[in-house]
Amino acid sequence: MSFSPNRPGKKRYRYRIANAPRFIAVIMLFLLVLTAIFVIAAKSEDEPSQKGAVVVTPIVYPTPDPDPTPPPIDIPEGKVMEPVLVVIDAGHGGEDGGTISPYKEGFYEKDITLSMAEKVAEYLKEKGIDVILTRDGDYRFSASNREDLLTRANIANENKASLFVSIHVNAYDLKYAGAAAVNGMEVYYMEKDGVYTEFTDERFAQLLNDEIVKANGIKSNGVKQNNYSVLRNTQMPAVLIETAYITNKEDHARLASEEFRSNTARGIVQGIELALKEIDAFEYNGDMYVFKEAKE
Ligand SMILES: [Zn+2]
Incomplete structure:
Protein backbone atom coordinates (compact mmCIF):
# COMPACT_ATOMS: atom_id res chain seq x y z
CA MET A 1 0.00 0.00 0.00
CA SER A 2 2.56 2.60 1.03
CA PHE A 3 4.46 2.10 -2.17
CA SER A 4 6.21 5.41 -2.58
CA PRO A 5 7.95 5.86 0.80
CA ASN A 6 9.47 2.44 0.83
CA ARG A 7 10.56 2.52 -2.76
CA PRO A 8 14.11 3.87 -2.46
CA GLY A 9 15.03 1.59 0.45
CA LYS A 10 13.34 -1.34 -1.06
CA LYS A 11 14.98 -0.68 -4.33
CA ARG A 12 18.44 -0.65 -2.77
CA TYR A 13 17.62 -3.79 -0.79
CA ARG A 14 16.26 -5.57 -3.82
CA TYR A 15 19.24 -4.49 -5.88
CA ARG A 16 21.71 -6.09 -3.43
CA ILE A 17 20.00 -9.46 -2.89
CA ALA A 18 18.77 -9.75 -6.45
CA ASN A 19 22.25 -9.36 -7.84
CA ALA A 20 24.25 -11.43 -5.33
CA PRO A 21 22.96 -14.81 -6.65
CA ARG A 22 23.42 -13.54 -10.18
CA PHE A 23 27.01 -12.64 -9.32
CA ILE A 24 27.59 -16.07 -7.74
CA ALA A 25 26.01 -17.67 -10.79
CA VAL A 26 28.35 -15.77 -13.08
CA ILE A 27 31.38 -16.82 -11.01
CA MET A 28 30.15 -20.44 -10.95
CA LEU A 29 29.68 -20.38 -14.70
CA PHE A 30 33.18 -18.90 -15.08
CA LEU A 31 34.65 -21.65 -12.87
CA LEU A 32 32.70 -24.27 -14.80
CA VAL A 33 34.02 -22.96 -18.10
CA LEU A 34 37.53 -22.83 -16.62
CA THR A 35 37.23 -26.42 -15.41
CA ALA A 36 35.98 -27.48 -18.82
CA ILE A 37 38.96 -25.80 -20.45
CA PHE A 38 41.35 -27.59 -18.09
CA VAL A 39 39.70 -30.94 -18.71
CA ILE A 40 39.80 -30.50 -22.48
CA ALA A 41 43.42 -29.31 -22.24
CA ALA A 42 44.37 -32.28 -20.12
CA LYS A 43 42.62 -34.63 -22.49
CA SER A 44 44.28 -33.19 -25.52
CA GLU A 45 47.61 -33.54 -23.72
CA ASP A 46 46.89 -37.23 -23.00
CA GLU A 47 45.71 -38.01 -26.47
CA PRO A 48 49.06 -37.94 -28.24
CA SER A 49 50.70 -40.33 -25.74
CA GLN A 50 47.63 -42.60 -25.82
CA LYS A 51 47.76 -42.68 -29.56
CA GLY A 52 51.45 -43.57 -29.31
CA ALA A 53 50.69 -46.39 -26.85
CA VAL A 54 48.02 -47.81 -29.13
CA VAL A 55 50.58 -48.15 -31.89
CA VAL A 56 53.23 -49.69 -29.59
CA THR A 57 50.98 -52.06 -27.57
CA PRO A 58 50.44 -54.77 -30.20
CA ILE A 59 54.18 -54.98 -30.76
CA VAL A 60 55.22 -55.15 -27.10
CA TYR A 61 52.37 -57.38 -25.94
CA PRO A 62 51.26 -59.35 -28.99
CA THR A 63 49.47 -62.06 -26.98
CA PRO A 64 48.25 -60.94 -23.61
CA ASP A 65 48.02 -63.77 -21.02
CA PRO A 66 49.51 -66.59 -23.10
CA ASP A 67 48.42 -70.07 -21.83
CA PRO A 68 51.12 -72.74 -22.28
CA THR A 69 48.76 -75.72 -21.65
CA PRO A 70 46.52 -76.97 -24.50
CA PRO A 71 42.79 -76.40 -24.16
CA PRO A 72 41.24 -79.09 -21.94
CA ILE A 73 38.87 -81.64 -23.41
CA ASP A 74 35.18 -81.00 -22.84
CA ILE A 75 33.98 -83.82 -20.60
CA PRO A 76 30.28 -84.46 -21.26
CA GLU A 77 27.96 -84.09 -18.29
CA GLY A 78 27.69 -87.23 -16.16
ZN1 LIG B 1 38.51 -122.63 -17.65
Missing part, protein backbone atom coordinates in the same frame (compact mmCIF):
# COMPACT_ATOMS: atom_id res chain seq x y z
CA LYS A 79 30.89 -88.71 -17.65
CA VAL A 80 34.49 -89.15 -16.61
CA MET A 81 37.52 -89.30 -18.90
CA GLU A 82 39.73 -92.30 -18.19
CA PRO A 83 42.74 -93.86 -19.95
CA VAL A 84 42.06 -96.85 -22.15
CA LEU A 85 43.21 -100.03 -20.41
CA VAL A 86 42.40 -103.62 -21.31
CA VAL A 87 42.68 -106.40 -18.71
CA ILE A 88 43.38 -109.91 -20.04
CA ASP A 89 42.76 -112.83 -17.72
CA ALA A 90 44.45 -116.18 -18.30
CA GLY A 91 42.04 -118.67 -16.77
CA HIS A 92 43.16 -120.89 -13.86
CA GLY A 93 46.83 -121.29 -12.76
CA GLY A 94 48.96 -122.92 -10.09
CA GLU A 95 47.16 -125.74 -8.27
CA ASP A 96 44.15 -125.13 -10.51
CA GLY A 97 45.13 -126.60 -13.86
CA GLY A 98 41.71 -126.13 -15.45
CA THR A 99 40.68 -128.71 -18.03
CA ILE A 100 43.14 -131.55 -18.64
CA SER A 101 44.01 -133.20 -21.93
CA PRO A 102 42.82 -136.81 -22.21
CA TYR A 103 45.31 -137.32 -25.05
CA LYS A 104 48.57 -135.77 -23.87
CA GLU A 105 50.18 -136.00 -20.46
CA GLY A 106 50.69 -132.64 -18.70
CA PHE A 107 48.72 -130.63 -21.25
CA TYR A 108 46.62 -128.25 -19.14
CA GLU A 109 44.20 -125.44 -19.79
CA LYS A 110 46.15 -123.08 -17.47
CA ASP A 111 49.22 -123.18 -19.76
CA ILE A 112 47.25 -122.68 -22.98
CA THR A 113 45.35 -119.71 -21.53
CA LEU A 114 48.54 -118.03 -20.27
CA SER A 115 50.25 -118.48 -23.63
CA MET A 116 47.27 -116.91 -25.46
CA ALA A 117 46.92 -114.09 -22.91
CA GLU A 118 50.60 -113.21 -23.29
CA LYS A 119 50.20 -113.05 -27.07
CA VAL A 120 47.13 -110.82 -26.74
CA ALA A 121 49.09 -108.50 -24.44
CA GLU A 122 52.01 -108.41 -26.86
CA TYR A 123 49.78 -107.52 -29.85
CA LEU A 124 47.86 -104.90 -27.88
CA LYS A 125 51.12 -103.23 -26.83
CA GLU A 126 52.24 -103.21 -30.47
CA LYS A 127 49.13 -101.18 -31.24
CA GLY A 128 49.76 -98.78 -28.36
CA ILE A 129 46.87 -100.09 -26.27
CA ASP A 130 47.65 -100.37 -22.54
CA VAL A 131 47.10 -103.83 -21.10
CA ILE A 132 47.36 -105.66 -17.78
CA LEU A 133 47.48 -109.43 -17.36
CA THR A 134 45.73 -110.66 -14.21
CA ARG A 135 48.48 -113.26 -13.91
CA ASP A 136 51.80 -113.50 -15.71
CA GLY A 137 52.96 -116.86 -14.40
CA ASP A 138 51.79 -120.23 -13.16
CA TYR A 139 49.93 -119.30 -9.98
CA ARG A 140 46.50 -118.61 -8.60
CA PHE A 141 45.43 -115.87 -6.20
CA SER A 142 43.76 -118.04 -3.58
CA ALA A 143 43.15 -121.67 -2.71
CA SER A 144 39.47 -120.73 -2.77
CA ASN A 145 37.99 -120.64 -6.26
CA ARG A 146 35.61 -117.92 -5.22
CA GLU A 147 38.40 -115.69 -3.89
CA ASP A 148 40.63 -116.42 -6.87
CA LEU A 149 37.93 -115.32 -9.33
CA LEU A 150 37.01 -112.25 -7.27
CA THR A 151 40.64 -111.13 -7.28
CA ARG A 152 40.74 -111.32 -11.07
CA ALA A 153 37.62 -109.16 -11.40
CA ASN A 154 38.96 -106.73 -8.81
CA ILE A 155 42.22 -106.26 -10.70
CA ALA A 156 40.12 -104.98 -13.60
CA ASN A 157 37.89 -102.85 -11.35
CA GLU A 158 40.72 -101.28 -9.35
CA ASN A 159 42.59 -100.37 -12.53
CA LYS A 160 39.39 -98.94 -14.05
CA ALA A 161 39.79 -101.19 -17.07
CA SER A 162 37.91 -100.22 -20.20
CA LEU A 163 37.38 -103.85 -21.26
CA PHE A 164 37.96 -107.30 -19.71
CA VAL A 165 38.67 -110.57 -21.51
CA SER A 166 39.00 -113.93 -19.73
CA ILE A 167 40.54 -116.75 -21.77
CA HIS A 168 39.61 -120.39 -21.17
CA VAL A 169 39.62 -123.84 -22.75
CA ASN A 170 36.51 -126.02 -22.70
CA ALA A 171 36.03 -129.74 -22.04
CA TYR A 172 33.17 -132.18 -22.41
CA ASP A 173 32.80 -135.12 -20.04
CA LEU A 174 33.94 -138.10 -22.09
CA LYS A 175 31.65 -140.41 -20.07
CA TYR A 176 28.84 -139.28 -22.35
CA ALA A 177 28.27 -140.76 -25.76
CA GLY A 178 29.43 -138.49 -28.56
CA ALA A 179 31.25 -136.20 -26.09
CA ALA A 180 34.51 -136.33 -28.01
CA ALA A 181 32.75 -134.87 -31.05
CA VAL A 182 31.77 -131.71 -29.23
CA ASN A 183 33.99 -128.92 -30.50
CA GLY A 184 34.24 -125.24 -31.29
CA MET A 185 34.22 -121.96 -29.43
CA GLU A 186 31.76 -120.17 -27.14
CA VAL A 187 31.90 -116.54 -26.08
CA TYR A 188 30.10 -115.77 -22.81
CA TYR A 189 28.91 -112.44 -21.47
CA MET A 190 26.59 -111.24 -18.74
CA GLU A 191 24.57 -108.10 -19.31
CA LYS A 192 24.98 -105.64 -16.43
CA ASP A 193 24.87 -101.93 -15.70
CA GLY A 194 27.60 -100.69 -17.96
CA VAL A 195 30.10 -97.88 -17.83
CA TYR A 196 29.20 -96.89 -21.40
CA THR A 197 25.90 -95.48 -22.53
CA GLU A 198 25.34 -97.71 -25.53
CA PHE A 199 28.10 -100.30 -25.71
CA THR A 200 26.89 -103.54 -24.09
CA ASP A 201 28.52 -106.74 -22.83
CA GLU A 202 26.65 -108.62 -25.53
CA ARG A 203 27.97 -106.35 -28.26
CA PHE A 204 31.52 -106.88 -26.99
CA ALA A 205 31.01 -110.67 -27.01
CA GLN A 206 29.64 -110.52 -30.56
CA LEU A 207 32.58 -108.47 -31.85
CA LEU A 208 35.11 -110.86 -30.30
CA ASN A 209 33.24 -113.93 -31.53
CA ASP A 210 33.18 -112.66 -35.12
CA GLU A 211 36.80 -111.53 -35.17
CA ILE A 212 38.15 -114.77 -33.63
CA VAL A 213 36.26 -116.89 -36.17
CA LYS A 214 37.69 -114.73 -38.96
CA ALA A 215 41.21 -115.00 -37.53
CA ASN A 216 41.48 -118.71 -36.67
CA GLY A 217 38.66 -120.34 -38.64
CA ILE A 218 37.15 -122.19 -35.68
CA LYS A 219 33.47 -123.10 -35.61
CA SER A 220 31.55 -120.90 -33.19
CA ASN A 221 28.80 -122.34 -31.03
CA GLY A 222 27.64 -118.79 -30.51
CA VAL A 223 27.54 -115.91 -28.10
CA LYS A 224 25.84 -116.93 -24.85
CA GLN A 225 24.84 -115.36 -21.58
CA ASN A 226 26.19 -116.91 -18.36
CA ASN A 227 26.49 -115.80 -14.76
CA TYR A 228 30.24 -116.42 -14.40
CA SER A 229 32.00 -114.76 -11.47
CA VAL A 230 34.45 -112.71 -13.55
CA LEU A 231 31.58 -111.49 -15.75
CA ARG A 232 29.26 -110.70 -12.85
CA ASN A 233 31.89 -108.98 -10.71
CA THR A 234 33.58 -106.80 -13.32
CA GLN A 235 32.24 -103.28 -13.82
CA MET A 236 33.18 -102.94 -17.49
CA PRO A 237 32.12 -104.89 -20.61
CA ALA A 238 33.57 -108.36 -20.04
CA VAL A 239 33.67 -111.66 -21.89
CA LEU A 240 34.81 -115.18 -21.14
CA ILE A 241 36.02 -117.08 -24.19
CA GLU A 242 36.02 -120.87 -24.27
CA THR A 243 38.49 -120.96 -27.13
CA ALA A 244 38.13 -124.68 -28.06
CA TYR A 245 37.50 -128.17 -26.60
CA ILE A 246 40.52 -129.96 -25.18
CA THR A 247 38.42 -133.16 -25.31
CA ASN A 248 37.96 -132.97 -29.08
CA LYS A 249 40.90 -134.30 -31.10
CA GLU A 250 40.80 -131.63 -33.82
CA ASP A 251 40.41 -128.84 -31.30
CA HIS A 252 43.14 -130.41 -29.19
CA ALA A 253 45.52 -130.21 -32.15
CA ARG A 254 44.52 -126.58 -32.63
CA LEU A 255 45.15 -125.71 -28.97
CA ALA A 256 48.58 -127.35 -29.17
CA SER A 257 49.60 -125.28 -32.20
CA GLU A 258 51.38 -121.93 -31.95
CA GLU A 259 49.60 -120.80 -35.10
CA PHE A 260 46.12 -121.35 -33.64
CA ARG A 261 47.07 -119.58 -30.41
CA SER A 262 48.54 -116.62 -32.29
CA ASN A 263 45.57 -116.38 -34.63
CA THR A 264 43.16 -116.55 -31.71
CA ALA A 265 45.10 -113.78 -29.97
CA ARG A 266 45.03 -111.71 -33.20
CA GLY A 267 41.26 -112.18 -33.40
CA ILE A 268 40.82 -111.08 -29.79
CA VAL A 269 42.92 -107.96 -30.43
CA GLN A 270 40.96 -107.22 -33.60
CA GLY A 271 37.71 -107.46 -31.61
CA ILE A 272 39.10 -105.21 -28.88
CA GLU A 273 40.09 -102.62 -31.49
CA LEU A 274 36.59 -102.61 -32.96
CA ALA A 275 35.11 -102.33 -29.46
CA LEU A 276 37.35 -99.33 -28.70
CA LYS A 277 36.11 -97.70 -31.91
CA GLU A 278 32.50 -98.25 -30.85
CA ILE A 279 33.01 -96.78 -27.39
CA ASP A 280 34.68 -93.76 -29.05
CA ALA A 281 38.18 -94.19 -27.63
CA PHE A 282 40.17 -91.09 -28.59
CA GLU A 283 43.74 -89.89 -28.49
CA TYR A 284 44.69 -87.05 -26.16
CA ASN A 285 48.28 -85.89 -25.54
CA GLY A 286 49.50 -89.13 -27.12
CA ASP A 287 47.42 -91.46 -24.91
CA MET A 288 44.11 -93.19 -25.51
CA TYR A 289 41.09 -92.20 -23.44
CA VAL A 290 37.42 -93.09 -23.15
CA PHE A 291 34.44 -91.37 -21.57
CA LYS A 292 32.66 -93.50 -19.00
CA GLU A 293 29.53 -92.96 -16.95
CA ALA A 294 30.39 -91.10 -13.75
CA LYS A 295 29.68 -93.58 -10.96
CA GLU A 296 30.39 -93.56 -7.23
Whole structure:
Protein backbone atom coordinates (compact mmCIF):
# COMPACT_ATOMS: atom_id res chain seq x y z
CA MET A 1 0.00 0.00 0.00
CA SER A 2 2.56 2.60 1.03
CA PHE A 3 4.46 2.10 -2.17
CA SER A 4 6.21 5.41 -2.58
CA PRO A 5 7.95 5.86 0.80
CA ASN A 6 9.47 2.44 0.83
CA ARG A 7 10.56 2.52 -2.76
CA PRO A 8 14.11 3.87 -2.46
CA GLY A 9 15.03 1.59 0.45
CA LYS A 10 13.34 -1.34 -1.06
CA LYS A 11 14.98 -0.68 -4.33
CA ARG A 12 18.44 -0.65 -2.77
CA TYR A 13 17.62 -3.79 -0.79
CA ARG A 14 16.26 -5.57 -3.82
CA TYR A 15 19.24 -4.49 -5.88
CA ARG A 16 21.71 -6.09 -3.43
CA ILE A 17 20.00 -9.46 -2.89
CA ALA A 18 18.77 -9.75 -6.45
CA ASN A 19 22.25 -9.36 -7.84
CA ALA A 20 24.25 -11.43 -5.33
CA PRO A 21 22.96 -14.81 -6.65
CA ARG A 22 23.42 -13.54 -10.18
CA PHE A 23 27.01 -12.64 -9.32
CA ILE A 24 27.59 -16.07 -7.74
CA ALA A 25 26.01 -17.67 -10.79
CA VAL A 26 28.35 -15.77 -13.08
CA ILE A 27 31.38 -16.82 -11.01
CA MET A 28 30.15 -20.44 -10.95
CA LEU A 29 29.68 -20.38 -14.70
CA PHE A 30 33.18 -18.90 -15.08
CA LEU A 31 34.65 -21.65 -12.87
CA LEU A 32 32.70 -24.27 -14.80
CA VAL A 33 34.02 -22.96 -18.10
CA LEU A 34 37.53 -22.83 -16.62
CA THR A 35 37.23 -26.42 -15.41
CA ALA A 36 35.98 -27.48 -18.82
CA ILE A 37 38.96 -25.80 -20.45
CA PHE A 38 41.35 -27.59 -18.09
CA VAL A 39 39.70 -30.94 -18.71
CA ILE A 40 39.80 -30.50 -22.48
CA ALA A 41 43.42 -29.31 -22.24
CA ALA A 42 44.37 -32.28 -20.12
CA LYS A 43 42.62 -34.63 -22.49
CA SER A 44 44.28 -33.19 -25.52
CA GLU A 45 47.61 -33.54 -23.72
CA ASP A 46 46.89 -37.23 -23.00
CA GLU A 47 45.71 -38.01 -26.47
CA PRO A 48 49.06 -37.94 -28.24
CA SER A 49 50.70 -40.33 -25.74
CA GLN A 50 47.63 -42.60 -25.82
CA LYS A 51 47.76 -42.68 -29.56
CA GLY A 52 51.45 -43.57 -29.31
CA ALA A 53 50.69 -46.39 -26.85
CA VAL A 54 48.02 -47.81 -29.13
CA VAL A 55 50.58 -48.15 -31.89
CA VAL A 56 53.23 -49.69 -29.59
CA THR A 57 50.98 -52.06 -27.57
CA PRO A 58 50.44 -54.77 -30.20
CA ILE A 59 54.18 -54.98 -30.76
CA VAL A 60 55.22 -55.15 -27.10
CA TYR A 61 52.37 -57.38 -25.94
CA PRO A 62 51.26 -59.35 -28.99
CA THR A 63 49.47 -62.06 -26.98
CA PRO A 64 48.25 -60.94 -23.61
CA ASP A 65 48.02 -63.77 -21.02
CA PRO A 66 49.51 -66.59 -23.10
CA ASP A 67 48.42 -70.07 -21.83
CA PRO A 68 51.12 -72.74 -22.28
CA THR A 69 48.76 -75.72 -21.65
CA PRO A 70 46.52 -76.97 -24.50
CA PRO A 71 42.79 -76.40 -24.16
CA PRO A 72 41.24 -79.09 -21.94
CA ILE A 73 38.87 -81.64 -23.41
CA ASP A 74 35.18 -81.00 -22.84
CA ILE A 75 33.98 -83.82 -20.60
CA PRO A 76 30.28 -84.46 -21.26
CA GLU A 77 27.96 -84.09 -18.29
CA GLY A 78 27.69 -87.23 -16.16
CA LYS A 79 30.89 -88.71 -17.65
CA VAL A 80 34.49 -89.15 -16.61
CA MET A 81 37.52 -89.30 -18.90
CA GLU A 82 39.73 -92.30 -18.19
CA PRO A 83 42.74 -93.86 -19.95
CA VAL A 84 42.06 -96.85 -22.15
CA LEU A 85 43.21 -100.03 -20.41
CA VAL A 86 42.40 -103.62 -21.31
CA VAL A 87 42.68 -106.40 -18.71
CA ILE A 88 43.38 -109.91 -20.04
CA ASP A 89 42.76 -112.83 -17.72
CA ALA A 90 44.45 -116.18 -18.30
CA GLY A 91 42.04 -118.67 -16.77
CA HIS A 92 43.16 -120.89 -13.86
CA GLY A 93 46.83 -121.29 -12.76
CA GLY A 94 48.96 -122.92 -10.09
CA GLU A 95 47.16 -125.74 -8.27
CA ASP A 96 44.15 -125.13 -10.51
CA GLY A 97 45.13 -126.60 -13.86
CA GLY A 98 41.71 -126.13 -15.45
CA THR A 99 40.68 -128.71 -18.03
CA ILE A 100 43.14 -131.55 -18.64
CA SER A 101 44.01 -133.20 -21.93
CA PRO A 102 42.82 -136.81 -22.21
CA TYR A 103 45.31 -137.32 -25.05
CA LYS A 104 48.57 -135.77 -23.87
CA GLU A 105 50.18 -136.00 -20.46
CA GLY A 106 50.69 -132.64 -18.70
CA PHE A 107 48.72 -130.63 -21.25
CA TYR A 108 46.62 -128.25 -19.14
CA GLU A 109 44.20 -125.44 -19.79
CA LYS A 110 46.15 -123.08 -17.47
CA ASP A 111 49.22 -123.18 -19.76
CA ILE A 112 47.25 -122.68 -22.98
CA THR A 113 45.35 -119.71 -21.53
CA LEU A 114 48.54 -118.03 -20.27
CA SER A 115 50.25 -118.48 -23.63
CA MET A 116 47.27 -116.91 -25.46
CA ALA A 117 46.92 -114.09 -22.91
CA GLU A 118 50.60 -113.21 -23.29
CA LYS A 119 50.20 -113.05 -27.07
CA VAL A 120 47.13 -110.82 -26.74
CA ALA A 121 49.09 -108.50 -24.44
CA GLU A 122 52.01 -108.41 -26.86
CA TYR A 123 49.78 -107.52 -29.85
CA LEU A 124 47.86 -104.90 -27.88
CA LYS A 125 51.12 -103.23 -26.83
CA GLU A 126 52.24 -103.21 -30.47
CA LYS A 127 49.13 -101.18 -31.24
CA GLY A 128 49.76 -98.78 -28.36
CA ILE A 129 46.87 -100.09 -26.27
CA ASP A 130 47.65 -100.37 -22.54
CA VAL A 131 47.10 -103.83 -21.10
CA ILE A 132 47.36 -105.66 -17.78
CA LEU A 133 47.48 -109.43 -17.36
CA THR A 134 45.73 -110.66 -14.21
CA ARG A 135 48.48 -113.26 -13.91
CA ASP A 136 51.80 -113.50 -15.71
CA GLY A 137 52.96 -116.86 -14.40
CA ASP A 138 51.79 -120.23 -13.16
CA TYR A 139 49.93 -119.30 -9.98
CA ARG A 140 46.50 -118.61 -8.60
CA PHE A 141 45.43 -115.87 -6.20
CA SER A 142 43.76 -118.04 -3.58
CA ALA A 143 43.15 -121.67 -2.71
CA SER A 144 39.47 -120.73 -2.77
CA ASN A 145 37.99 -120.64 -6.26
CA ARG A 146 35.61 -117.92 -5.22
CA GLU A 147 38.40 -115.69 -3.89
CA ASP A 148 40.63 -116.42 -6.87
CA LEU A 149 37.93 -115.32 -9.33
CA LEU A 150 37.01 -112.25 -7.27
CA THR A 151 40.64 -111.13 -7.28
CA ARG A 152 40.74 -111.32 -11.07
CA ALA A 153 37.62 -109.16 -11.40
CA ASN A 154 38.96 -106.73 -8.81
CA ILE A 155 42.22 -106.26 -10.70
CA ALA A 156 40.12 -104.98 -13.60
CA ASN A 157 37.89 -102.85 -11.35
CA GLU A 158 40.72 -101.28 -9.35
CA ASN A 159 42.59 -100.37 -12.53
CA LYS A 160 39.39 -98.94 -14.05
CA ALA A 161 39.79 -101.19 -17.07
CA SER A 162 37.91 -100.22 -20.20
CA LEU A 163 37.38 -103.85 -21.26
CA PHE A 164 37.96 -107.30 -19.71
CA VAL A 165 38.67 -110.57 -21.51
CA SER A 166 39.00 -113.93 -19.73
CA ILE A 167 40.54 -116.75 -21.77
CA HIS A 168 39.61 -120.39 -21.17
CA VAL A 169 39.62 -123.84 -22.75
CA ASN A 170 36.51 -126.02 -22.70
CA ALA A 171 36.03 -129.74 -22.04
CA TYR A 172 33.17 -132.18 -22.41
CA ASP A 173 32.80 -135.12 -20.04
CA LEU A 174 33.94 -138.10 -22.09
CA LYS A 175 31.65 -140.41 -20.07
CA TYR A 176 28.84 -139.28 -22.35
CA ALA A 177 28.27 -140.76 -25.76
CA GLY A 178 29.43 -138.49 -28.56
CA ALA A 179 31.25 -136.20 -26.09
CA ALA A 180 34.51 -136.33 -28.01
CA ALA A 181 32.75 -134.87 -31.05
CA VAL A 182 31.77 -131.71 -29.23
CA ASN A 183 33.99 -128.92 -30.50
CA GLY A 184 34.24 -125.24 -31.29
CA MET A 185 34.22 -121.96 -29.43
CA GLU A 186 31.76 -120.17 -27.14
CA VAL A 187 31.90 -116.54 -26.08
CA TYR A 188 30.10 -115.77 -22.81
CA TYR A 189 28.91 -112.44 -21.47
CA MET A 190 26.59 -111.24 -18.74
CA GLU A 191 24.57 -108.10 -19.31
CA LYS A 192 24.98 -105.64 -16.43
CA ASP A 193 24.87 -101.93 -15.70
CA GLY A 194 27.60 -100.69 -17.96
CA VAL A 195 30.10 -97.88 -17.83
CA TYR A 196 29.20 -96.89 -21.40
CA THR A 197 25.90 -95.48 -22.53
CA GLU A 198 25.34 -97.71 -25.53
CA PHE A 199 28.10 -100.30 -25.71
CA THR A 200 26.89 -103.54 -24.09
CA ASP A 201 28.52 -106.74 -22.83
CA GLU A 202 26.65 -108.62 -25.53
CA ARG A 203 27.97 -106.35 -28.26
CA PHE A 204 31.52 -106.88 -26.99
CA ALA A 205 31.01 -110.67 -27.01
CA GLN A 206 29.64 -110.52 -30.56
CA LEU A 207 32.58 -108.47 -31.85
CA LEU A 208 35.11 -110.86 -30.30
CA ASN A 209 33.24 -113.93 -31.53
CA ASP A 210 33.18 -112.66 -35.12
CA GLU A 211 36.80 -111.53 -35.17
CA ILE A 212 38.15 -114.77 -33.63
CA VAL A 213 36.26 -116.89 -36.17
CA LYS A 214 37.69 -114.73 -38.96
CA ALA A 215 41.21 -115.00 -37.53
CA ASN A 216 41.48 -118.71 -36.67
CA GLY A 217 38.66 -120.34 -38.64
CA ILE A 218 37.15 -122.19 -35.68
CA LYS A 219 33.47 -123.10 -35.61
CA SER A 220 31.55 -120.90 -33.19
CA ASN A 221 28.80 -122.34 -31.03
CA GLY A 222 27.64 -118.79 -30.51
CA VAL A 223 27.54 -115.91 -28.10
CA LYS A 224 25.84 -116.93 -24.85
CA GLN A 225 24.84 -115.36 -21.58
CA ASN A 226 26.19 -116.91 -18.36
CA ASN A 227 26.49 -115.80 -14.76
CA TYR A 228 30.24 -116.42 -14.40
CA SER A 229 32.00 -114.76 -11.47
CA VAL A 230 34.45 -112.71 -13.55
CA LEU A 231 31.58 -111.49 -15.75
CA ARG A 232 29.26 -110.70 -12.85
CA ASN A 233 31.89 -108.98 -10.71
CA THR A 234 33.58 -106.80 -13.32
CA GLN A 235 32.24 -103.28 -13.82
CA MET A 236 33.18 -102.94 -17.49
CA PRO A 237 32.12 -104.89 -20.61
CA ALA A 238 33.57 -108.36 -20.04
CA VAL A 239 33.67 -111.66 -21.89
CA LEU A 240 34.81 -115.18 -21.14
CA ILE A 241 36.02 -117.08 -24.19
CA GLU A 242 36.02 -120.87 -24.27
CA THR A 243 38.49 -120.96 -27.13
CA ALA A 244 38.13 -124.68 -28.06
CA TYR A 245 37.50 -128.17 -26.60
CA ILE A 246 40.52 -129.96 -25.18
CA THR A 247 38.42 -133.16 -25.31
CA ASN A 248 37.96 -132.97 -29.08
CA LYS A 249 40.90 -134.30 -31.10
CA GLU A 250 40.80 -131.63 -33.82
CA ASP A 251 40.41 -128.84 -31.30
CA HIS A 252 43.14 -130.41 -29.19
CA ALA A 253 45.52 -130.21 -32.15
CA ARG A 254 44.52 -126.58 -32.63
CA LEU A 255 45.15 -125.71 -28.97
CA ALA A 256 48.58 -127.35 -29.17
CA SER A 257 49.60 -125.28 -32.20
CA GLU A 258 51.38 -121.93 -31.95
CA GLU A 259 49.60 -120.80 -35.10
CA PHE A 260 46.12 -121.35 -33.64
CA ARG A 261 47.07 -119.58 -30.41
CA SER A 262 48.54 -116.62 -32.29
CA ASN A 263 45.57 -116.38 -34.63
CA THR A 264 43.16 -116.55 -31.71
CA ALA A 265 45.10 -113.78 -29.97
CA ARG A 266 45.03 -111.71 -33.20
CA GLY A 267 41.26 -112.18 -33.40
CA ILE A 268 40.82 -111.08 -29.79
CA VAL A 269 42.92 -107.96 -30.43
CA GLN A 270 40.96 -107.22 -33.60
CA GLY A 271 37.71 -107.46 -31.61
CA ILE A 272 39.10 -105.21 -28.88
CA GLU A 273 40.09 -102.62 -31.49
CA LEU A 274 36.59 -102.61 -32.96
CA ALA A 275 35.11 -102.33 -29.46
CA LEU A 276 37.35 -99.33 -28.70
CA LYS A 277 36.11 -97.70 -31.91
CA GLU A 278 32.50 -98.25 -30.85
CA ILE A 279 33.01 -96.78 -27.39
CA ASP A 280 34.68 -93.76 -29.05
CA ALA A 281 38.18 -94.19 -27.63
CA PHE A 282 40.17 -91.09 -28.59
CA GLU A 283 43.74 -89.89 -28.49
CA TYR A 284 44.69 -87.05 -26.16
CA ASN A 285 48.28 -85.89 -25.54
CA GLY A 286 49.50 -89.13 -27.12
CA ASP A 287 47.42 -91.46 -24.91
CA MET A 288 44.11 -93.19 -25.51
CA TYR A 289 41.09 -92.20 -23.44
CA VAL A 290 37.42 -93.09 -23.15
CA PHE A 291 34.44 -91.37 -21.57
CA LYS A 292 32.66 -93.50 -19.00
CA GLU A 293 29.53 -92.96 -16.95
CA ALA A 294 30.39 -91.10 -13.75
CA LYS A 295 29.68 -93.58 -10.96
CA GLU A 296 30.39 -93.56 -7.23
ZN1 LIG B 1 38.51 -122.63 -17.65
